[in-house]
Amino acid sequence: MKEFWNERYSAKEYAYGELPNEYLVDKLSALDAGKILFAADGEGRNGVFAAKLGWDVTSFDISESGKMKAEILAERNKVSIKYDIADLESIQYPIEKFNAIGLIYAHFHENKRRSYHQKLDRLLQPGGYLILEAFSKNHIDYNRINDKVGGPKDVDMLYSIDEIQHDFPNYTILELKETELILNEGEFHRGKGSVIRFFGRKN
Numbered sequence: 001m002k003e004f005w006n007e008r009y010s011a012k013e014y015a016y017g018e019l020p021n022e023y024l025v026d027k028l029s030a031l032d033a034g035k036i037l038f039a040a041d042g043e044g045r046n047g048v049f050a051a052k053l054g055w056d057v058t059s060f061d062i063s064e065s066g067k068m069k070a071e072i073l074a075e076r077n078k079v080s081i082k083y084d085i086a087d088l089e090s091i092q093y094p095i096e097k098f099n100a101i102g103l104i105y106a107h108f109h110e111n112k113r114r115s116y117h118q119k120l121d122r123l124l125q126p127g128g129y130l131i132l133e134a135f136s137k138n139h140i141d142y143n144r145i146n147d148k149v150g151g152p153k154d155v156d157m158l159y160s161i162d163e164i165q166h167d168f169p170n171y172t173i174l175e176l177k178e179t180e181l182i183l184n185e186g187e188f189h190r191g192k193g194s195v196i197r198f199f200g201r202k203n
Contacts (some may be wrong), residue, residue, distance in 0.1 A: 021045075023104075033053055043066050047070060048070065049070070053171050060153040107157045109156055114166065118165040134159050150183070180193070
């Protein structure tokens with residue numbers, strides 16, 4: 001997978017665009033800035049946006065190409081982010097370090113998903129916020145119709161509302177829904193898709 005993402009992020013253009021995810025923009029803009037963690041932050045579009053709002057940003061991803069592009073984007077926007085090359089097996093951030101966590105199209109196989117989500121949960125302070133947007137299990141049908149919309153082709157890497165509720169039981173649910181939307185995020189998220197959106201506050 002590391003080779004796949006390094007290749008995808010090696011082009012001059014930003015694979016998913018330079019603009020942040022719209023759901024993240026909507027939710028994060030309403031919160032007071034603090035410390036935020038972005039898992040699988042890719043080329044940094046979401047981390048850079050948060051930094052522009054005044055957040056202290058830590059991002060991680062397995063791709064060196066992604067980090068390089070993120071640092072270029074941060075410099076262009078006159079902000080700085082801390083970007084680590086790591087996966088969820090190896091991250092060692094302090095427990096309850098962050099006020100918010102962004103999970104934007106951070107897909108994990110079902111045999112690892114819950115343990116990864118629980119590890120991330122331990123990094124969030126009580127009262128902190130989780131913002132998640134990811135492809136739903138129903139998205140597999142949209143992907144078959146239009147490959148350009150992107151997303152995993154393995155249904156076991158796609159999410160359901162029940163799975164998110166199961167993974168994050170200790171949250172006040174501010175929003176949790178499956179919705180159809182038209183994606184326009186760079187070359188690889190383009191067209192109609194089905195996503196899960198979750199905005200929750202840790203109890």
